């Protein structure tokens with residue numbers, strides 16, 4: 089019988105019904121007359137894969153990189169489909185659209201009778217097995233753990249997984265199941281990746297270059313296996329390879345170039361059509377033909393109208409043969425432009441080709457899949473969550489660097505903060521010149537003074553009172569040399585006592601308002617400070633003034649006078665909150681606690697997700713049927729556990745070990761800290777959604793660290809900022825939370841105070857905002 093390509097009344101190419109494939113030859117079956125275009129289209133949609141008018145570009149609309157350009161493809165059920173084409177021609181993009189990883193810009197895709205990504209289609213999900221081009225395996229897992237992880241995701245139970253694992257270990261000649269993936273050779277890793285795709289015996293197997301780096305013997309055994317599994321007509325394989333010749337074993341070959349399929353035929357048809365001995369030659373001929381036809385550049389503008397389906401069959405390419413081609417049985421070629429499955433052929437040969445029947449069978453297939461998922465949806469979700477959680481924790485546990493980062497780093501940060509920040513400086517050099525007594529060898533061996541109500545060498549008495557731990561006293565013979573020492577950075581200040589300091593001071597006290605200028609002048613202690621360092625300058629000023637106050641009080645007490653006279657007439661009573669000597673550590677600590685937990689969560693989340701995405705692991709899990717919601721949920725749970733540990737460590741070291749003041753309810757302190765950690769995690773989601781590369785994520789995380797730290801009132805009160813900046817600062821994720829935690833820790837305020845609950849509310853608003861931004865970015869990117 090003839091094999092004909094017919095056009096139906098609507099101009100849609102009608103495909104003759106026959107079978108392709110090397111093992112089924114010479115059977116040409118006239119299909120019953122089809123009069124309606126929809127029937128034909130519907131028929132195609134019920135094939136394993138049907139792509140129609142697919143357009144896909146990367147980049148912006150202004151400067152798009154067209155990768156798929158009105159591409160049509162039909163993969164018959166129960167066949168092996170070899171997708172060939174030069175590197176970068178869009179094979180992976182096409183496959184990722186088929187498995188639902190990416191969305192096309194326009195066109196439609198049907199996979200196993202359903203639309204990928206729709207409910208009940210099973211795609212992405214367990215109806216598909218996908219082996220991406222990258223290894224996409226967790227290096228920290230053993231082969232067995234890898235299989236368990238994906239098995240659980242596919243909804244298999246442990247005995248099933250173990251059975252399958254034994255078979256795959258043997259079939260793919262894999263090493264011991266306990267070997268870690270990262271320690272396997274490249275070829276072995278590829279085989280494990282292939283085993284993962286075969287794990288659940290899917291209906292549709294999509295293999296992106298599975299034979300790269302695999303030795304020829306094993307390559308052949310892989311192909312034998314593919315032929316074997318497709319034999320009964322229930323399994324379909326789409327495979328890409330750069331070893332064009334091995335694709336001879338496929339039932340159909342799709343030759344792809346410039347975003348289109350140049351041909352979609354059985355290999356022997358291609359060879360005989362072009363009179364070539366190798367598929368490579370066929371591809372070259374077709375490519376040249378396409379170039380002459382002006383179809384390059386992905387736009388395909390030069391294609392003829394004959395390419396109605398764009399599956400340019402040889403006949404429509406006008407390759408010197410206008411007539412439909414009949415091929416002899418001996419040649420093994422069975423026809424052109426058909427994409428019927430063996431399943432259909434059996435029906436055909438029995439004379440029962442019936443579209444309605446096929447509809448019901450396809451529907452039945454989907455229904456089965458739906459029922460499958462329906463019955464076990466709860467179980468599989470639990471199984472998936474279990475797999476994801478185990479994966480997250482195992483990855484952390486096996487990675488020493490990550491464990492140190494999670495637990496040792498926050499503790500180290502707290503210890504460093506408490507030891508390095510807030511303590512009074514010690515040993516600040518003060519250059520003293522005391523002309524009241526002689527100068528001997530830079531020390532006052534002879535600076536005697538009498539205790540009690542005695543007025544001799546009061547300068548020596550004052551110098552003695554100067555706190556020795558903060559100030560280290562050095563003596564100089566004259567003012568010039570002392571000032572010079574400060575100028576050279578050898579001392580933080582120079583202090584000078586006049587020759588008649590004691591007499592002048594006594595006169596000043598005794599004369600009071602009668603004291604003349606000279607008396608006032610001589611009774612002065614003159615100090616020249618290096619104020620280039622504000623903290624040190626202020627501490628020296630404070631200490632010298634306090635010392636003078638104490639020195640005067642001492643003297644007045646000894647002379648039976650009221651020591652209160654020495655006080656400045658402003659009396660600072662016991663503060664309502666805090667102490668009269670406030671600690672900088674207590675001020676900064678709340679902000680530091682939140683900053684540590686927030687930014688560790690940012691770093692952990694963004695790096696974990698980006699690394700998984702870059703290694704192709706997220707995609708693989710996604711195609712296996714894990715939803716983004718499940719991935720997010722597992723990360724939230726993992727992070728929550730990690731954050732509880734970090735919060736406990738940070739607070740224990742801050743409050744118990746270093747005695748940072750915490751007057752508030754510790755439960756709310758813990759709650760706010762964990763909430764901030766969750767907020768940091770959500771910011772990590774945003775970063776991982778925005779950034780493709782880990783290095784961009786690091787830049788964004790680090791770039792946001794300093795502005796947040798500086799503007800959130802962590803190290804300086806926001807009251808000191810210009811109004812606009814203060815306004816901006818209020819809306820940052822850490823500002824109100826820091827104020828809230830500070831209010832709880834230093835004032836002991838409860839959740840009823842606005843300052844406290846604003847911090848909780850702001851943190852939760854930020855969490856929602858970050859999650860929304862991440863979802864929007866992800867949605868935009870999937871397009």
Ligand SMILES: Nc1ncnc2c1ncn2[C@@H]1O[C@H](COP(=O)(O)OP(=O)(O)OP(=O)(O)O)[C@@H](O)[C@H]1O
Pocket residue numbers: 146147153155173174175176177178179180181182221
């Ligand atoms: N995420 C992406 N963003 C922008 N361009 C991309 C992206 N992924 C792929 N491309 C571009 O799309 C084109 C097709 O890439 P694709 O990976 O689909 O090709 P391929 O045929 O699978 O190549 P190979 O055989 O080398 O794997 C290439 O030009 C590539 O640079």
